[in-house]
Amino acid sequence: MKRSISLPVFLTLLVFAGCSKDNDNAPDTEYPVIDVTATGSFPTQCSEVVRGRPFVFRAIFSDNNSLGSTSIDIHHNFDHHSHSTEVNDCDMDPKKTPVKPFLLVKTFPLPAGSTTYQINEEILIPADIDPGDYHFLIRLTDSEGWQTLKGLSMKIR
Numbered sequence: 001m002k003r004s005i006s007l008p009v010f011l012t013l014l015v016f017a018g019c020s021k022d023n024d025n026a027p028d029t030e031y032p033v034i035d036v037t038a039t040g041s042f043p044t045q046c047s048e049v050v051r052g053r054p055f056v057f058r059a060i061f062s063d064n065n066s067l068g069s070t071s072i073d074i075h076h077n078f079d080h081h082s083h084s085t086e087v088n089d090c091d092m093d094p095k096k097t098p099v100k101p102f103l104l105v106k107t108f109p110l111p112a113g114s115t116t117y118q119i120n121e122e123i124l125i126p127a128d129i130d131p132g133d134y135h136f137l138i139r140l141t142d143s144e145g146w147q148t149l150k151g152l153s154m155k156i157r
Helices: 001-018
Strands: 034-035 047-049 054-062 065-078 102-108 117-122 132-142 147-156
Touching: 034 132, 054 065, 054 147, 065 117, 102 117
Parallel strands: 047 147
Antiparallel strands: 034 054, 054 117, 065 102, 065 132, 132 147
């Protein structure tokens, strides 16, 4: 009789021991964060920059585990398409056909293993490009591959 009772108890304990939670091996399911609201961040929604002059791209990146990589994409919005992630809209120029639009796609290195990073990168806007409405897209990927996109509208004068 002792043997029949101890075997079910042993099997029950074995099942519960096998189901213990191991947080160290839990998968990362959190997206990285792009903060363009901190003091000194630029550009922000509806910012303006001037042709022929540089500006400094400033934002704070963070992730619960580890940052991976970041890139920007600046392209014209003369046709009024949208990928803005912001709530407020900007005043836009009338639609127009591009003649010499500005296009910049650039990747920036991030320190390996960092969980927070403030980017400060100078970007030169050529003097001979079409002025008008542009998008400034920021892509941030963490070390696990989760990606956040921040789409800002801006004007180049």
